[in-house]
Amino acid sequence: MPELPEVEALKDFLTEHLVGHEIVRVLPVAISVLKTYDPPLAALEGREVTAVHRYGKFLDLATDGGPHFVTHLARAGWLQWKDRLPDGPPRPGKGPLALRVALETGEGFDLTEAGTQKRLAVYVVHDPQEVPGVARLGPDPLADDFDEQSFAALLVRERRQIKGALRDQSLIAGVGNAYSDEILHAARMSPFKLAASLTPEETTRLYDALRTTLTEAVERSRGVAAGRLKAEKKSALRVHGRTGLPCPVCGDTIREVSFSDSSLQYCPTCQTGGKPLADRRMSRLLK
Numbered sequence: 653m654p655e656l657p658e659v660e661a662l663k664d665f666l667t668e669h670l671v672g673h674e675i676v677r678v679l680p681v682a683i684s685v686l687k688t689y690d691p692p693l694a695a696l697e698g699r700e701v702t703a704v705h706r707y708g709k710f711l712d713l714a715t716d717g718g719p720h721f722v723t724h725l726a727r728a729g730w731l732q733w734k735d736r737l738p739d740g741p742p743r744p745g746k747g748p749l750a751l752r753v754a755l756e757t758g759e760g761f762d763l764t765e766a767g768t769q770k771r772l773a774v775y776v777v778h779d780p781q782e783v784p785g786v787a788r789l790g791p792d793p794l795a796d797d798f799d800e801q802s803f804a805a806l807l808v809r810e811r812r813q814i815k816g817a818l819r820d821q822s823l824i825a826g827v828g829n830a831y832s833d834e835i836l837h838a839a840r841m842s843p844f845k846l847a848a849s850l851t852p853e854e855t856t857r858l859y860d861a862l863r864t865t866l867t868e869a870v871e872r873s874r875g876v877a878a879g880r881l882k883a884e885k886k887s888a889l890r891v892h893g894r895t896g897l898p899c900p901v902c903g904d905t906i907r908e909v910s911f912s913d914s915s916l917q918y919c920p921t922c923q924t925g926g927k928p929l930a931d932r933r934m935s936r937l938l939k
């Protein structure tokens with residue numbers, strides 16, 4: 653799933669490739685991706701893209717006098733740039749193609765979504781704040797004014813575990829399952845620690861890990877072509893998705909906790925004083 657760093661890199665990529673160009677055609681292939689009906693998709697046609705913005709994990713294409721095209725790629729969605737779009741209309745029901753945007757140059761992009769859970773979303777709105785997921789977003793962790801004090805103020809009221817708090821888009825915008833694992837590993841902190849229980853020293857450590865992990869990931873992703881971003885993200889992860897492999901910091905075996913629809917990874921030596929966290933699925937299997 654693309655998170656803040658990858659969406660930021662896509663924003664840069666699209667700024668370079670779209671701004672100043674005219675959208676000639678928007679073709680929905682999977683009808684379920686479109687979450688709004690007024691204005692219609694056709695209102696984007698004939699409009700020039702003037703800017704590309706990122707809000708959390710949302711991308712926003714602003715047009716000259718027309719509506720905004722806002723998209724959330726969700727867990728299995730992706731954007732594929734095409735130097736030359738295929739001739740003829742795309743056929744519905746074939747493969748992962750969800751929506752195609754064509755420019756006057758013959759270039760364009762496809763939004764695709766793998767798997768059966770269809771969560772990729774497209775909104776055509778006059779103002780990005782009309783998108784409920786955008787309106788709900790908490791502060792951007794890379795914003796200049798997001799200092800340690802603002803971070804501490806967010807956590808102090810959180811009676812949840814820190815892993816869940818970091819992933820909550822209405823608390824902090826843009827961090828998902830992968831980068832929350834990476835941030836907690838960098839901060840040497842248990843994912844199950846209660847957010848409100850952090851000491852000032854732990855808050856400082858977590859804040860530094862949040863900013864450093866995301867900044868480094870943005871810098872790595874910058875300039876990487878859209879098609880290579882996923883591989884780039886995966887290659888730099890230290891714990892996320894690496895169950896059973898050695899921790900690159902201490903060599904301990906990376907462990908996993910599974911939930912109904914996701915899992916988290918962590919290093920016991922670096923994060924939990926060497927103790928494995930309870931995994932309900934594993935303990936059930938072992939009974």
Ligand SMILES: [Zn+2]
Binds near residue numbers: 899900902903
């Ligand atoms: Zn470790």
